[in-house]
Amino acid sequence: MRTAKEFKNIPSYHYYPETDRCLHCGGELERSHPVWSKTVIGLEEIAKITNWGYRCVNRATDCPKPDHVYRSAMADGLALKGYNYGLDVVVFVGQQRFDEHRTVGEIHQALQKQEVPISERRVTDYVGDYEVLLKCAQGAKLSGYRETILNNGGIVLAIDGVQPQKGKPILYIFRDALSGARLHAVSLWHQDTDSLVVEMKVVDRLLQELSIPLLGVVSDSQHAIQLGVAQVWPDVLHQLCHLHFLKAVQKPVYDEDSSLSKELKKGDVESAPLSAR
Ligand SMILES: [Zn+2]
Numbered sequence: 001m002r003t004a005k006e007f008k009n010i011p012s013y014h015y016y017p018e019t020d021r022c023l024h025c026g027g028e029l030e031r032s033h034p035v036w037s038k039t040v041i042g043l044e045e046i047a048k049i050t051n052w053g054y055r056c057v058n059r060a061t062d063c064p065k066p067d068h069v070y071r072s073a074m075a076d077g078l079a080l081k082g083y084n085y086g087l088d089v090v091v092f093v094g095q096q097r098f099d100e101h102r103t104v105g106e107i108h109q110a111l112q113k114q115e116v117p118i119s120e121r122r123v124t125d126y127v128g129d130y131e132v133l134l135k136c137a138q139g140a141k142l143s144g145y146r147e148t149i150l151n152n153g154g155i156v157l158a159i160d161g162v163q164p165q166k167g168k169p170i171l172y173i174f175r176d177a178l179s180g181a182r183l184h185a186v187s188l189w190h191q192d193t194d195s196l197v198v199e200m201k202v203v204d205r206l207l208q209e210l211s212i213p214l215l216g217v218v219s220d221s222q223h224a225i226q227l228g229v230a231q232v233w234p235d236v237l238h239q240l241c242h243l244h245f246l247k248a249v250q251k252p253v254y255d256e257d258s259s260l261s262k263e264l265k266k267g268d269v270e271s272a273p274l275s276a277r
Contacts, residue, residue, distance in 0.1 A: 007039055012048040015075035018177075018218045018239040024065040024153060027058035035071045040079045042086035043114060043164055051075035065153070073177030073218040077160035080129070081180070089116060091171045092164035093123055094130025095187075099168070133173070134185055145181040146210065152178045154213030157203065159225055161191070172196070174203050177218055183207075196228040204232055 020029055037050040051072050059066035079086050089111070096102045096110065104127065108120045142149075149155055155176035163170040170191055174184040184203050188195050207214055216237040219225045229238045 007046050010039065010046050010048055012050065015049065015051045015072035017052075017054050017070035017072055018074065019070060019156075019216065022056035022058065022063060022065075022068070022070075023156070023215055024068065025056060025058050025063045027056045027063060029054035029070055030057050032069060035069065038079075039084055040086050041084055041089065041116060041118070042078075043088045043092060043116060049075060049078060068152075073156065073158035074160075074220065076177065076180070077158055077173070077175075085118065085122070085126070087160070087162050087173075088164045089118070090126045090129055090133070091162045093126040094133070094171075095164065095168055097127045097130070133171070133182075134187065142181055142183065142206065142210065145176070145179050146212075148179045149176060149181065149212055154215040155179070155181075155183075155207070156215050157183070157217045159217065159219040159229075161220065161222060161225070172199060174199070178215075191222070191224050193224045193227040193231070196224050197231055200228050200232040 017029060021027065022029060032053045032055040035051045035053040037048065040047055040049045053069040053071050055069055056063045056066065077087065080090065083090075092111070093107055096107045097104070102110070104120060104123050108118070108123045111118050111123065156178050158175050158177040160173045160175070161170045162173070169187045169189045171185065171187050173182060175182045183206060184199065186199050188199070204214075214233060214236050216239060217229050217233060218239050219229070226238065229236070
């Protein structure tokens, strides 16, 4: 069993906040420090992920929340806090156990076949973690975050969709990107807009009950999510995850300009236009 430190020559990905403006004063953000940087072992690859923290340029003058550190909500969604395994691994384990009724030993073997270095003990842990994820007690737990949330001025809703295998359900996790509070989680077989709208309305009711303002939504570029957000929260700013967005805009660039595409391919994500910020 190798430890995370021993992985060499793995790609590194840099993530940046999904907003480029301070939510409190509208000031520009400037790079401050890595909020975290760790090796994440996913189903598809092992990579070094860095989540960069940014701060408001007006923090010394008139920003009402000078201490706020902005970070990538999508990077936070790749792996649970304190975990070196990706969320996709945890969801894979849970789905194999509860939907496919596989034993821990069988799941362990399946992961080894996919070259995911993991111990059987950890697979057992993740069966439990998956259950906790799905059962995240909403209102009650959220009330513990209420003060932090109100201090932040509201929540920025991050929607993560995790589908470890094609043809299997997607686990959607709705959480507050600012406080880290999980609001709702659901496993969906159908990823159409109507199904997502039903779940978004669950979140919306919860926020209304607790009188918590919604400042923005961050998600990947999944079309159904975009349509759902436009339907449930038409007036709320919806920012796509930068990395997904970047992949989307890089594609035509590859076709049009081979020298530029070589540049982009050569470096990691950091060499892309975002670093110009
Ligand atoms: Zn500010």
